[in-house]
Amino acid sequence: MKNIVLIGMPGCGKSTIGVVLAKVMGYQFIDSDLLIQEQENRLLSEIIQQEGIEGFNEIENKVNASIRAKKAVIATGGSVIYGKEATKHLRDIGVVVYISLPYEEIESRLGDLVERGITIQEGQTLRDLYQERCPLYEEQAHIMINTQGLEIRDSVKLIKEKYEQYVEQPNLL
Ligand SMILES: Nc1ncnc2c1ncn2[C@@H]1O[C@H](COP(=O)(O)OP(=O)(O)O)[C@@H](O)[C@H]1O
Numbered sequence: 205m206k207n208i209v210l211i212g213m214p215g216c217g218k219s220t221i222g223v224v225l226a227k228v229m230g231y232q233f234i235d236s237d238l239l240i241q242e243q244e245n246r247l248l249s250e251i252i253q254q255e256g257i258e259g260f261n262e263i264e265n266k267v268n269a270s271i272r273a274k275k276a277v278i279a280t281g282g283s284v285i286y287g288k289e290a291t292k293h294l295r296d297i298g299v300v301v302y303i304s305l306p307y308e309e310i311e312s313r314l315g316d317l318v319e320r321g322i323t324i325q326e327g328q329t330l331r332d333l334y335q336e337r338c339p340l341y342e343e344q345a346h347i348m349i350n351t352q353g354l355e356i357r358d359s360v361k362l363i364k365e366k367y368e369q370y371v372e373q374p375n376l377l
């Protein structure tokens with residue numbers, strides 16, 4: 205049985221939507237960020253501060269590449285797409301769903317980027333990060349879903365529908 209893997213920019217709703225989706229599907233819920241914290245016994249913000257962005261990306265890559273799950277919704281962290289092994293593994297074990305939103309909506313949802321622990325390079329703006337990452341999310345996704353203007357329950361319904369459609373006829377989407 206396949207898993208559902210959620211990818212997308214920080215603030216797009218992977219964690220918030222993911223847990224409700226898991227409940228509706230009768231699946232287990234896994235949040236990659238929590239796995240990382242558990243395995244490292246440190247907060248994400250501490251890992252980023254102590255290891256730097258590259259160090260965090262390596263840990264994130266390793267943890268995501270080792271997820272073993274059946275019938276789970278997996279909410280990844282926004283920077284997971286920089287990990288080669290992680291993205292390959294997640295595509296192997298699940299249907300990858302990209303939750304997409306316009307830049308303005310992402311910006312309005314995220315508060316202080318440093319406080320939130322977004323891995324943004326010095327001198328880079330959130331818009332730069334958005335433009336850099338969107339093509340990478342698209343490249344890795346089996347399904348792309350625009351959730352602009354949707355409430356959580358409507359996003360859950362839409363993802364469930366598209367996922368079931370994809371599992372039945374993967375070539376049609
Ligand atoms: N319609 C919506 N769907 C999902 N999240 C929403 C919506 N409107 C506002 N939000 C807020 O956006 C944020 C999404 O954050 P989160 O689920 O942590 O995203 P991610 O895991 O992708 O970083 C939450 O604070 C949530 O309350």
Ligand SMILES: O=C(O)C1=C[C@@H](OP(=O)(O)O)[C@@H](O)[C@H](O)C1
Nearest residue numbers: 213214215281282283321322323
């Ligand atoms: O996009 C990013 O750089 C990050 C997103 C976070 O997860 P969410 O996408 O769940 O916010 C978390 O993995 C870490 O703070 C880095």
Ligand SMILES: [Mg+2]
Nearest residue numbers: 218219279280
């Ligand atoms: Mg999250």
